Amino acid sequence: MKKSARILSLTMALLLASTACGTAADPTVTDTTSTADTTTAEQLSGEYVNPNVDYGGQTIRAASYDWRGDFWRVADYNLFLTEENGDVLNDAAVKAKRRVEEELNVKLEMFELGAANKPDEIITAVMAGDDEFKFGMQMQIGMPKLLGDTSILVDLNSVPTLDLSHSWWDQNAVEAYSLYGKQYAAVGDICYYSKTSLISYFFNQQMIIDNNLDNPYDLVREGKWTLEKLDQMVRDVSRDLNGNTEYDTDDQYGFMGERASMAYTLIGCGQRFSDRDESGDIEIVINTPRTVDVIERFLKLINDPSCSLPVYKHEKNFDNVWVDLFLAKLKDNTALFFSNQLYVALNMRDMEADFGILPLPKYDETQKDYYTTTSSWWSDNLIIPATNNELEMTGHVIEALGFYAQQYVTPAFVNETVISKTIRDEDSVEMINILYDSVIYDMAMIFEWGGVVNLVNKLPLKDTGFASTYAAEESKILASLASTVKTLKGEQ
Template identity: 25%
Template sequence: MIAKRTLAIIMVLIMLITLASCMSGDKEQETTPVQTNPHDNETTTPEETENPYKLNIPDVRYDGYVLNIANDALNTTKYVESSMLSDAVSGDVIKDAIYMRNLQLGELLGVTITETPANTGTVRNLLAAGEKEHDLITVTLDNIPMIISYAIDFNELESIDLDMPWWDQNARRELSIGGKLFYTYSDAVIYGLDNTRAVYFNQDMYSELMLEDAYTLVEEGRWTMDKMMEFSQLALRDDGDGLWTAKDTYGFVVRAVTLCEALLISAEIFPEQVGSDGMPYLFCYENQDKFIDVFLDLMKKFDTDAVDYRSDADCAAAFANGLSLYYMGVLKQGASLFRGTDLKYGILPEPKYSEDQDRYYCISPNGHALLIPYTNTDPERTGVVLEAMSYYSSSYYSDTALMPSYFTITLQGKTAIDSGSYRSLQIIHDSLAYELKYSGTQLILSLSSHFEAGKTEVASLLKSLENVSKKALDKFLTSINMK
């Protein structure tokens, strides 16, 4: 069996080398795009250094073990790739990275992975009935409240080392409840990153307007909302009819809910947060004066003709057609919608509220997280597999693993990768921020509606939702025995 597995890996490697050679030949025949960005001639990947992080799991094999995943992500099209499986090498960068990772897991541990498109409601009912079929579950942040009471605390698993960089450290901090981590993200899945909001900018327009280098602003911590609005105003152009319509050029096109969520996270005033005691609380009520002051300031910053609210599809189309300097959308856009077009774009993290903030906050509002149900008959075994899966998906294993491969397809073009955007993706990956929705989604949706309409009666809105929001949070905490 070992000889057969080894032969299989050798054959796959030969196929990959052949594929890479063909792709290299194709590249030599392509015309290299004109580079106007000062970062374009820089090396696109970090210098090679000795990797200080290694996989550390027991010397075990689980021959015959089938890791059964209830993967609700299969029920959506919002990701570049929803499946955690791949059948063979196909030339698709993401699918090939997944295939090679799972092949490595089989060689190392003797495990097989399967997945079913079971939705969260169905899985919850099965768990309530004592079902033990599923070892691992993927679930959106919106649906966490309905299933979290069936989850194992990741901190209790000795087979998982959450200190390792292939585990999302921001998720570990922000999603813990009273010191327990019932769900989280790792490099084993692209869901959290692929669902993240980023700022796309038109590089040609930047050059024409002679704006300060975007990547320098990011690196120096000076990429702020005020700077974004300053540049947006300079990009505003009427087509000559004296009316602001979809035919004009704007500084920033964005869906209102998308912007409101991102701004509240970036300004560190999201309605629901985790306190210093590790427990979730309603920030918008505990710190109501500050919340209202900053919320109104955000409305004022973006209340300009240079910003145009539209559906996400219309925003993406306007940006792709060169009618906006900035567009805020999920990273999937760069990996799918814009890739292969003539559009020269760059990628930036969401701007800071102010320069004195010590980091950027890049919101991932509803990506599928990983959860291990307490009906799992051997959670430590699942932990070993998940630890290895996360490592073999990370850049600490290979620059062709799942996560670095995702970076590659998200960037502009195939022959001249924009190194500034590569660095931005690293910053975004390390700056992910997640929405807490334990009290439901009514608060954020209502606030977003007020934001879009320019309504300033925030205090009365909060008052009208106070009782229902607090009761919902109390009910949630009671469901996990933390009230």
């Protein structure tokens, strides 16, 4: 088990013990996080050491987004909240921030970005030489633009007080963002949205029981949670509930997904879009027999109106298809699986039936591991602007915030996501560990060279297969990759 999983398991074990004394609505659950924090901090005392510095109350601004008010409840939270309100996750974020402020004698503030997921404000500030913020949390969708000019960001390897080998940094992301000797971005517990945007499968536990289906958790443990098993279970539960012999939203379905479900399924099946060759160069690796097979099989499933509700077929018929259709059907026991991001669980607190969380299905039983990825629109990445001339202090702040986010915020999120429900807690923690330890950061999914990922995600809308579609776009994809590599190498 990786270090991150061991830490999460320790913290979660303490939280689980607390559930005998209260529920998610019980204030005693909020109190239990302090016990978990103390014990975990003692376990990690050799890893994080208070630097014993005093920055005289200096204000440190971090460029980030304030999306409070969005229909997804995950947007109610960020690491720069200022007031406790009794909400477990809110108060955990406030506590982490205060610990950093007190320990280093600084004041942390958000430099709010108003350009949605775009990095324009960061680029403009750097080009103007403005030192308005010391670090930032940039959404993955905007990273290609930031990395399109290597003078915009600081190489994180040059920050003397930043150690990306610590357990509060995702080593898969550190490795992925290590580009030709430079490290311009990282992901870890400090990246609240990245920790919550892992692609997973939600399932309705009551429908599993009512239809006498295999226990999904046992399938995962036994390596039998595969694309074939998904197809079987989806078709087993689908019903024409209203008896009108038509496939409409009043019927019972096995699968609901989003536009990117095709790309996510490929990742789950162990098929990447890009990888590194022996010399460390990035190469496109999507054009394989496995890709063709996965796409053909998954297309048959999601394009079958008798068992699937894909978003592209229904979004125009609802003001908010996510809430009004997908979440509604999962909650009223008329949909078995919903593939989306982990944070969706925060919108399911009022669900009467139990729900469960699973990793993406494997290709087949011979595939050793489960894999997941994150949403480019919701996963944030740590960056430092080139205008920062106080790297030592910034490193101290980032490391402290990452550590205390690991101690307080991540456990609180998991607590609110799964332990607040009445499903078996040990199963939930095990699945979350699998998700956190199996994240793939595929550079092609970040840079989207020549539209290679969108090409795959649009296949459900077309009559053509993958092979011919890719062949028509391959030269553009490879040229786009080559241009990026030259930039990263400093050759243009």
